[in-house]
Amino acid sequence: MEVVEGESNANYFYTRALSLSYSDNTNDAVEELNKCLHIEPEHVEAIILKGKLMLALNVDSEAKELFWKAHSIDPKHPEIKEFVNQMRPKALEC
16 A cells, blocks of 8 residues: 555544535545555544445445444544444344
C-alpha cells in the first residue's frame, strides 16, 4: 500500500474517504479508508464508514466483521449500538 510522503495522518485519508463517499465514489473511498486503517488500525470512524461502504457494495460479511471490530474498540459508539440492536433479533432467530 503506497502512502504519499507527508500524508501519514490517518484523519487525512478518513476525510478524503468521507468526501468521496458523499460523491458516490465508493471504491475510491474504500481505498482511502484502507490507507487510513493502515496508519491507524483502530480508527473507529474509519472502520464504521468502511462497514457502511461494504454494505453499499453488498459485501455483507465483511461489513459485519468491521462493525464487530468497531464494537470491540468502542462498544458505546452510537452507530455501533444501533448495529448491535439490529443484530440481536437476528441472532435470537438462529
